Amino acid sequence: MEVGDNGTDIQKAKQTLQDKNNQRYMRAALDMAEQALASDEVPVGCVFVREGKIIGKGMNDTNRSLNGTRHAELIAINSILGEYQSSVLHETDLYVTVEPCIMCASALRQYQIRAVYFGCSNDRFGGTGGVLSVHSDPGVDQPFPVYGGLFREEAIMLLRRFYVQENGKAPEPKPKRDRQLNTEILPLIN
Numbered sequence: 001m002e003v004g005d006n007g008t009d010i011q012k013a014k015q016t017l018q019d020k021n022n023q024r025y026m027r028a029a030l031d032m033a034e035q036a037l038a039s040d041e042v043p044v045g046c047v048f049v050r051e052g053k054i055i056g057k058g059m060n061d062t063n064r065s066l067n068g069t070r071h072a073e074l075i076a077i078n079s080i081l082g083e084y085q086s087s088v089l090h091e092t093d094l095y096v097t098v099e100p101c102i103m104c105a106s107a108l109r110q111y112q113i114r115a116v117y118f119g120c121s122n123d124r125f126g127g128t129g130g131v132l133s134v135h136s137d138p139g140v141d142q143p144f145p146v147y148g149g150l151f152r153e154e155a156i157m158l159l160r161r162f163y164v165q166e167n168g169k170a171p172e173p174k175p176k177r178d179r180q181l182n183t184e185i186l187p188l189i190n
């Protein structure tokens with residue numbers, strides 16, 4: 001087994017990125033993030049998939065609601081729990097464009113999500129390796145596996161488009177050269 005710096009199984013990571021179903025579901029999550037961007041929300045979107053079917057989706061909604069817990073994952077979980085027993089989450093995978101934050105990672109672990117696939121890392125609030133490792137630290141609830149890097153570039157570009165868009169709305173806009181879209185993204189796997 002080829003192992004990366006942080007202990008990830010590189011072979012498994014490559015397979016995950018190339019899997020057609022994984023790509024399809026992450027595309028659906030990116031569509032949700034696009035909707036968030038169009039609503040002036042930090043563009044994060046997700047879908048929950050059980051037995052090949054999307055059973056819940058969500059997009060970030062913290063600005064409109066003025067509620068910092070209205071993250072894409074929690075919105076989707078809320079809608080799933082309106083329709084299903086919470087035990088369905090044991091056989092459900094989450095596809096989310098940005099690594100779940102510490103709050104969401106904790107909820108996902110308590111609900112015993114089967115696996116999490118994410119696009120780009122969350123260096124400020126990440127709960128599945130970005131800052132803390134809520135998914136795998138010793139604890140009462142069963143740990144869950146995470147696979148990062150699926151359409152990572154697309155997820156990052158959505159976030160950059162959001163910050164360029166927001167800067168453009170500031171009362172005294174910064175000089176234009178600071179607002180140009182940076183399109184350079186370093187590769188995750190060499």
Ligand SMILES: [Zn+2]
Nearest residue numbers: 071100101104
């Ligand atoms: Zn969150």
